Amino acid sequence: xxxxxxxxxxxxxxxxxxxxxxxxxxxxxxxxxxxxxxxxxxxxxxxxxxxxxxxxxxxxxxxxxxxxxxxxxxxxxxxxxxxxxxxxxxxxxxxxxxxxxxxxxxxxxxxxxxxxxxxxxxxxxxxxxxxxxxxxxxxxxxxxxxxxxxxxxxxxxxxxxxxxxxxxxxxxxxxxxxxxxxxxxxxxxxxxxxxxxxxxxxxxxxxxxxxxxxxxxxxxxxxxxxxxxxxxxxxxxxxxxxxxxxxxxxxxxxxxxxxxxxxxxxxxxxxxxxxxxxxxxxxxxxxxxxxxxxxxxxxxxxxxxxxxxxxxxxxxxxxxxxxxxxxxxxxxxxxxxxxxxxxxxxxxxxxxxxxxxxxxxxxx
Numbered sequence: 001x002x003x004x005x006x007x008x009x010x011x012x013x014x015x016x017x018x019x020x021x022x023x024x025x026x027x028x029x030x031x032x033x034x035x036x037x038x039x040x041x042x043x044x045x046x047x048x049x050x051x052x053x054x055x056x057x058x059x060x061x062x063x064x065x066x067x068x069x070x071x072x073x074x075x076x077x078x079x080x081x082x083x084x085x086x087x088x089x090x091x092x093x094x095x096x097x098x099x100x101x102x103x104x105x106x107x108x109x110x111x112x113x114x115x116x117x118x119x120x121x122x123x124x125x126x127x128x129x130x131x132x133x134x135x136x137x138x139x140x141x142x143x144x145x146x147x148x149x150x151x152x153x154x155x156x157x158x159x160x161x162x163x164x165x166x167x168x169x170x171x172x173x174x175x176x177x178x179x180x181x182x183x184x185x186x187x188x189x190x191x192x193x194x195x196x197x198x199x200x201x202x203x204x205x206x207x208x209x210x211x212x213x214x215x216x217x218x219x220x221x222x223x224x225x226x227x228x229x230x231x232x233x234x235x236x237x238x239x240x241x242x243x244x245x246x247x248x249x250x251x252x253x254x255x256x257x258x259x260x261x262x263x264x265x266x267x268x269x270x271x272x273x274x275x276x277x278x279x280x281x282x283x284x285x286x287x288x289x290x291x292x293x294x295x296x297x298x299x300x301x302x303x304x305x306x307x308x309x310x311x312x313x314x315x316x317x318x319x320x321x322x323x324x325x326x327x328x329x330x331x332x333x334x335x336x337x338x339x340x341x342x343x344x345x346x347x348x349x350x351x352x353x354x355x356x357x358x359x360x361x362x363x364x
Contacts (some may be wrong), residue, residue, distance in 0.1 A: 083188055
C-alpha cells in the first residue's frame with residue numbers, strides 16, 4: 001500500500017508473486033503399468049499421503065485459488081481487446097443515458113411531491129416529538145451527511161459486501177473469475193466492472209473507501225449525483241480497459257482488482273476543476289500542496305511505474321483513470337452531458353405516450 005499525495009490509491013496485480021497462491025496440491029503416485037494386484041494397494045495407500053505443514057495452515061484459512069492462465073498467443077492477442085473495447089464504449093454510453101433518465105425522473109418526482117413534503121413538514125411540527133427513537137436517530141444522521149456522502153454510501157456498502165464474499169471459501173473460484181480483471185482470462189467483459197467493487201485486503205478497501213468518502217462532497221457538488229455515478233462507473237470500466245491494453249503491450253499478465261482506477265478519476269476531476277485547492281497527506285497533515293501539483297505527481301509516478309515495469313500496483317489502470325478524469329472535465333462534460341437534451345426529450349416523449357398524456361405529460 002502506498003499513499004500518493006492526498007490519497008491511498010492502489011490496485012493489486014498478479015505480477016511478481018504478490019498474490020497469495022494456494023499451496024494445496026494434490027499428492028499422487030507416478031503412473032506406472034498397473035497390475036491387477038497392485039490397484040488395491042494403491043487405493044489403500046492414496047489417502048495416507050502427507051502434506052507439508054504450510055499446506056495444513058493454508059487449509060485453515062484458505063486463500064483464493066488463483067488459476068494459472070496462459071497468456072493469449074501473440075497473433076491474436078490484441079484481437080482479444082475488441083470485445084472489451086466495445087463493452088467499454090457501450091457501457092459508458094448506457095451509464096450516461098441512465099444518469100440522464102435518472103435526473104429527469106428525480107426532478108419530476110420533486111416537482112410532483114413538493115406539496116406532499118410541505119404537508120409532511122407541517123405534520124411533524126404538530127405531532128409530539130419522540131425521544132430515543134432509533135429510526136429517528138438514523139434519519140438525523142443520514143440528513144446530516146452531505147449529498148456526496150449519501151451518494152457514495154451505496155458504493156461503500158457494495159464494496160463491503162463483495163469483500164465479505166471473498167471470505168467465503170466456496171465462492172473463491174467465482175470471485176476470481178468474475179471479480180478480478182485479467183486479459184488472459186476467458187471472461188473478459190463483466191470483470192471490467194465487477195472488479196471495481198472488489199477488494200481482497202481489508203486495508204486496501206478501507207484506504208480506497210476513505211479517499212472516495214473524502215472527495216465525494218466536492219465531486220458531487222460539481223457534477224450532481226446522477227452525473228457523478230455515470231462518471232464513476234464509466235471510469236471503472238475505462239481504467240480496466242487501459243489495464244488490459246497495458247498488460248497486452250507489456251506481456252505482464254495477471255489479475256487486478258480494486259476501486260483505485262475509478263477513484264483516480266474522481267480525484268482527477270476535483271483536482272482539475274479546483275487546481276488551487278489545498279491538499280495534505282493523511283498521516284502528514286503539516287505538509288500541504290495544491291491539487292494541481294498532487295495530480296501532476298500522481299500522473300508522473302504512474303507513468304514511471306508503467307514504463308519501468310513496477311509490479312506492485314496496476315499503474316496502467318491508475319493512469320487510465322486519471323487521464324479519463326482530466327479529459328472529462330476539459331472536454332467530456334461539454335461533449336456528453338450537455339448534449340443529453342435530445343435523449344431526455346426522447347425519453348419524455350416515450351414516457352408521455354406510455355402514460356396516456358396524463359399528469360406525467362408536462363415537461364420538466
